[in-house]
Amino acid sequence: MIEFDNVTKNYGGNTGLNNATVHIHRGDFVFLVGPSGAGKTTFIRLILKELEPDSGTITVAGKDITHLKRREIPHLRQKIGMVFQDFRLLEKKTVYENVAFAMEVVHKSKKEIAERVPYVLNLVDIADKADRYPHELSAGEQQRVGIARAIANQPRVLICDEPTGNLDPVTAMDIMKLLEQINIRGTTIVMVTHAKDIVDRMGKRVVAIENGRIVRDEEGAYGFIQEDEVKNFSHGNLSSYDEGLSFDYLEEVEKYV
């Protein structure tokens, strides 16, 4: 579904992504973890074609997008649903209108919109608040609307950029259950997160990025900042990360100490 082969992207001397190779298959649920500035955002922006890679090839839904023409980008993005940490709902539109908006901008018919919007609102369990405005909703409810909007056009891939970042742990788990349901229905999900507990509990595939490199790609736990490693780190002995540690990484460690 998403294939990165030896992809490198530099920003004027700073490494965004360094020779990264990741294959995400159809129906996968993948966590993208790593310290801030490690290259997670670069990874997502490359998928969305907001950035052009310096080298390597990127394929999304069977199409090589490495040198995609500008006018073909909208078509690519219609295959990808985006869920944001800050929800990014339009304040002046109701829940219903926010979801319908996603379909309007890609020229879906009135009939399609009238059928699909109630269906997805029901799916994310927010149908009873269809006429409310975003500011009248809790954070968790707003994120449900954000997810409803992202899946309105039946994308092949859902990219979630820290979708639980603004949510309390209980609400976050509800959102994770919702994403899992969507995944079970066949949508590939790539989720960027710092939430170690969530990653550990979900037990899905984890791709870890650090300094632009893919440092780990396996099923299971967050793995990045295990408590024993933090202990080792404080003793100046962090065997699993003997490559240079970035300042961001230190910050990340401190969060968990």
Place this chain on the structure above:
Amino acid sequence: MSRVTYSIKESFSQMWRNKGMYFTTIAAMTAMMLILGLFFVAFVNVNMFTQEIEKDYNVIQVYMGEKNDDVANQEVQQQLQAITGVDSLEFVSKDQALQNLKERWGDNAYLLDNLKTNPLPDSFMVYVNDKDSASTVANQASSITGVDDVVFYQDTIDKLAKVTHFIEVGSMVCMIFLVVVSIIIVANTIKLTVFNKAKEIGIMKYLGATDSFVRAPFVLSGMFIGLFSALISTGLIYFIYTKIIEVLGTDIAKIVSVSLVPAMDLVGFILATFAGLGVGIGIIGSFISIARFLRK
């Protein structure tokens, strides 16, 4: 909802939300079109006046001295005929000249009835073969004894040509100014609207909206600014010009025997030109303001 209705609806709603700003923009553009339009109206009239006069370009009027009798007139006539380039002559007696003037003044001719003596001299209308020889013929005619004054239209036409040229240059400067300033004003107005909708545009792009779809409402708003300005300014020009014709038109006709160009003849052209100009400016202005935004 179809793309077109969506774009039109969006464009009107964003204009309504920023109505103060859009009103100011339309007012500024209208003012500039108004100035340009009045220049144009003046130009058309002077131009027509010049053309009317050029028709008489091959005529030289030779006025006799007041005391000339028939014998003297005949001598002058013979000498005039001898000048190379003269095609034919027509004698206009002083009585005939007064009659002609009365005809031209029409209802106001009674003013001439009070004259005790006829102040008009005898004259010859000298027709020349070709317009270029008019000035040499006029020179030679004025040196004949018994000839008091020679009038031909070269001077007038030269002066009018200068006026026409001035108006032309003025219109061009005005036009360039109008276009540049309007583009800047429209671009700024649209840019502020774009900033107001930055979040919405960002989301639209993530959702896979095409550039042209994102751009459409803004371009339409720009076009509407141009179109409204064209309509209002053309209406104002029509109003002002018909007033001018009402006040001056008939009097001018008496004095120079040329009437002003009818307002209706000009309105269609002005409206079409301004609408085209306005819409063009709107499109360019809005494209400029959203281009950088879309590239992000």
